[in-house]
Amino acid sequence: MGQPAPARSDDHSDDDWWRSAVIHQVYVRSFADGDGDGTGDLAGVRAKLPYLAELGVDALWFNPWYLSPMKDGGYDVADYRTVDPAFGTLAEAEKLITEARELGIRTIIDIVPNHVSDQHAWFRAALAGGPERDLFHFRPGRGEHGELPPNNWTSEFGGPAWTRLPVSHQRPSEEGPSGPVASDGDWYLHLFAPEQPDLNWAHPAVRQEHEDILRFWFERGVAGVRIDSAALPAKDPLLPDLVEGPGPHPYVDRDELHDVYRAWRAIADEYDAVFVGEVWLPDAERFARYLRPDELHTAFNFSFMTCPWDAGRLRTSIDETLAEHAPVGAPATWVLCNHDVTRTVTRYGRSDTGFDFATKTFGTPTDLALGTRRARAAALLSLALPGTVYLYQGEELGLPEAEVAREHIQDPMHARSGGTDPGRDGCRVPLPWAAKEPYAGFGSRNTPWLPQPDHWATYAADRQQDDPHSMLTLYRRAIRLRPVFGTGPLTWLPAPEGVLAFERADGLRCLVNLADTPADLPEHAGILLASGTLDTGNRLPRDTAVWLRARTARLSESEGSPS
Structure with a gap:
């Protein structure tokens, strides 16, 4: 990739660096493979830090790198204080944080408060009948024999949000030290995959554990935290059926969540750290409440990310975004794509240029030349807007969505849809770094965890770095020039x-x-x-x-x- 870039001057050295930063999202599993085993890792990221510095980004947001069975790409966390061996070690994570900071790049990590892995020590103890059962949502089923789920909630991945315990987890029905112990036929709540049981945020131990986790990583130099599914953790304690109509939602945007984030903010302020929330809410006033001065610093702007390529719709999205942030003094964020949505080049090359999970289908016709032209224009649009810009890895290379063969798809969205939804793996295919090297320079000696398309090498970073007309050159120039727009x-x-x-x-x-x-x-x-x-x-x-x-x-x- 040429000579290593020199350390960048810290253009955002004050406490408000995050108000106008360019933040690069790193999906570690697919970024770069440092040990050749087919999976991206922290060693691979460390080797590419000069590239990221030359790109000009101010911070890196890492998807979960913790110990995980990888049933949902690492969002099923088994231990927050351990780095998954597939990615490296805790010591290597600490080195990465330090080395990036020496290049003027801060580190943001991902926290998943709504749920943990079913391999987490708490859940294993809960299944064994311990008091940890109270840290989750276990309920008897409905119906004559408890054969029906406790309520009508559905999983974000499709299907019911409840799984019944198998016979192997039968427990005595008498009272335990914290109430009834888990018994045969009880159900547990999971708003995502069955391997991701939801935590009970009404329990003080859940709150204390997450506050301790924040301190653990802030002590290691992390500059910020992205909060996954930030509007979901709190639940109505009665777990009622979801019904249409006015009134509080039983598990989305509950008022009690704000006490949690106020406590988190106090911790972040001790370390001059920042939060960005993944908050999917259509109500602008409710959305803005998460951004009050004593809560989260920023939240992702999904209106802009999902907006079609239409001047009127984009202007409305921009106006509404700026308006909803103004009363609380929070900066807007601008995102074109991430690890959950169709890549920008592909989305803009289709007849439907917006994004909706429900409309993702196999074999959608795409004009990649048109999509690339629009993605280049969208890059300059987003980087000229006031606020923070998030750039998903490979976006600066103009990568399209990859068509992953059904037999290779690992995303649970695909399986839970009955095979009709292609899932999110198409935007998670390992990056191409060097056109003439095996697996386009991803670094693997073995086949990468997701196969790369045959044409992937044409997008390789080494092919683009000296091309004045490449997407990579455009992003480098735009990020370098962006400060001229100021913060007004x-x-x-x-x-x-x-x-x-x-x-x-x-x-x-x-x-x-x-x-x-x-x-x-x-x-x-x-x-x-x-x-x-x-x-x-x-x-x-x-x-x-x-x-x-x-x-x-x-x-x-x-x-x-x-x-």
Whole structure:
């Protein structure tokens, strides 16, 4: 990958670095394989830190790297204080955190408060009839013989959210020290896979354990925590049926969650650490409550990520996002894709350019040339907006969604759907680093845990690094130039129908043409960067974005010359 990049100057050295950061998501299992066994690991990430520094990102968000049976890609955690041997060791994680920080890159880890693995010590003890049973949601079934689930809740992965204990877990029915012990026929709650039993957040031991886990990782230099399924952990203690209509939801966005996150925030403030919540909520007011000054610092913006490639819809999403964050003073976040959704290049190349889990199907026709052109424009759009940008690994390479053969799919979403949903593995295929090396330079001596498509090497980072027109070069230039937009507000400018145009600090402007025909550029003092070649007469082609200087302004040496 060329010479290692020098340590980057820390452009976000103050306490508010997270308000305008570019954060790179690392799905460790698929990033780079340091020991050649077919699975990405921390050694692989450490070897690629110079690449990440040259890309210019401010922080890395790691999907779970903890001990796990990997029934849901590591989101089934068996031990939060142990790194899974497939990824490395705790000592290696500590080295990674330190080495990244020396390059000006902070580390954000993933915490999964809603559930643990069924191999977690607590759940094994609960099945053995211990008092740990109270740390989960065990209930007798309904029906004459308890053969029906305790309520009508469904799993996020499809099917019922309850699993009945097998005969092998039959226990005496008499009272134990903490109430009835687990008995044959009892059911346990899991909003995700059966191997992911939900925790009982009404129990003080659950709260204490997670506060201790936060301190454990903050003491090791972690700068932030991403909270998985942040609106789900608290449950109505009665576990009633889910019914349509007004009133509190029995397990989504419960008011008691805010006490949990206030306690977490107090801990984070001790370490100058930050939180980002995975909060899927349609209600803007309810969403903003998680971002009050004494709760979470930021939350993912799913409205923007799932929005179709449509000027009106995107502008509405941007306006609503900024408006819902303004009352609580939190920065917006901008995300085009992640480890759970269809990759940007593929999504934008389809007739339906939005994202919905329910619409994912095998064999959806895709125009990758069109999708790539739009993804390049979307990169400049997102990086010009005020707030924090999250970049999923491989997005800077323009990777499309891979079609993973059914026999290789490991995502439980596929199995739980009865095989109709292709699942999320298509965006998790191991990265291509070197075109001429085995497995496109992923580092494996054996077949990687997910197979790479035959054409994967054409996207390799070493092919793109010296190509002035590559997606990688575009992202490097855009991230380097992004600070010129400052941290001030966004002002929309008059523009033809189908064109988004706004101004940021010092006359810096972004224009994106989503119309069917080229658009005339307004008068300007110079072009900083364009996502594609401009038409004759400096007209902006369809599905193309450009950054302009509206008036003469001196760029610093680090920002380089206009491109």
